[in-house]
Amino acid sequence: MLVVEVMTAPAVSVRAEAPVEDAVALLGARRISAVPVVDADERVIGILSEADVLRQPLQGDPRAQLRPTVIVDAPQRRVRDAMSPDPTCTSPHADCAEVARTMVAAGWKSLPVVDDGGRLVGVVSRSDIIRSMTHTDQDLQEAVAHAFAQAGHPEWTASVSSGHVTIAAAEGPVDAAVAVAATVEGVRGVRVGR
Template sequence: MRVNVQDVMTREPITVPTTMPFKQVASTLADNKISAVPVLDAAGDVAGVISEADLLRKEEFRELYYRECYESPSRIRNDRAPGFDARRKAQALTAADLMTSPAVTIRPDTSVVRAVRVMDEQRVKRLLVVDDEGRLAGVISRSDLLRLFVRDDRDLAGEILEEVLKPAKWITTDALTVAAEEGVVTLAGHTPTRSEAELAVRMTQRVNGVVAVVDRLGWEDDDLSPRRTR
């Protein structure tokens, strides 16, 4: 069963306007115990995103400038020299100065598998979810994706049997049982053919929330054997 971004994203996320002062942005993150916040412009469109790292730029460069006052310039390593974007954020007064723009976005109907790939490719911990008109629909973070692996075992086993295996007309489930413990799914029983048993395992492995599959299936006819007489 495919799970899309809209199935696990945080809806109606907290946002800040581009004009919000630095201190209020910091308070918004701290008071709501969140690590990032979307920034909206005057029209309500996504302008960017601010993370804790963006806010901490100011403290990072406060320390750097302090060292520059007391150390010889020759002792300041080149790799500590701030870039333009980092300096801008360090001197930020409002959300517009702080934010990273454009923000990395994704559509609600995108699969969570694709969302994980985008996060990895873009090296971000969260994605802003936008609708067809480009309006903010939600936010999906790594913690949201982790929810897929903390599903109730009984619900997981029931979904696999009732919504994945039984609807598949090419798999006979009359003598097949599904059990789950800590996300590890055990398929047991018999199927008429070996191909059905192997297909059942592959389909189960694709279900979100499955940690591993234990194959205890038997079959009556080894229809995959090259020695089978046809």
């Protein structure tokens, strides 16, 4: 699957000059774990994650403290002061398998998706990729048959079990059949039956 097939678009974003409190409200209201920070041309210049927000000092709850807490009237912080600059971004045409590996290796929950000019076009999250994997075997079998027909080979046949496609051994370009089946959203693996 390609990122463009599963990403959330349009993506919400914030400007670097915005108050952190506005970004926190956006994270909470949208139930997202990070928000891209963009400039006036919508180019991604940073990302503000839950972790970035939580790195800032939080007011303690006096009920949980042995000593009285001191209430500090901190100056209003801006997103630029808390964001992580120059975030890793991905392309709409990137392979979701590679993006998933990157997110898992780095411990990220999402990545901004940018066009060739670095402008924000969407966000892809781990949950977007997981949702794309939740198709029934029957739905996948129909989608694979449709993909075969679109490729000009309605005679190709396949069965699906737990998201894994088994292509019936047949005359013709088996590698092409494997490639076509692998492009169907939700397919977890493809093999050729014997």
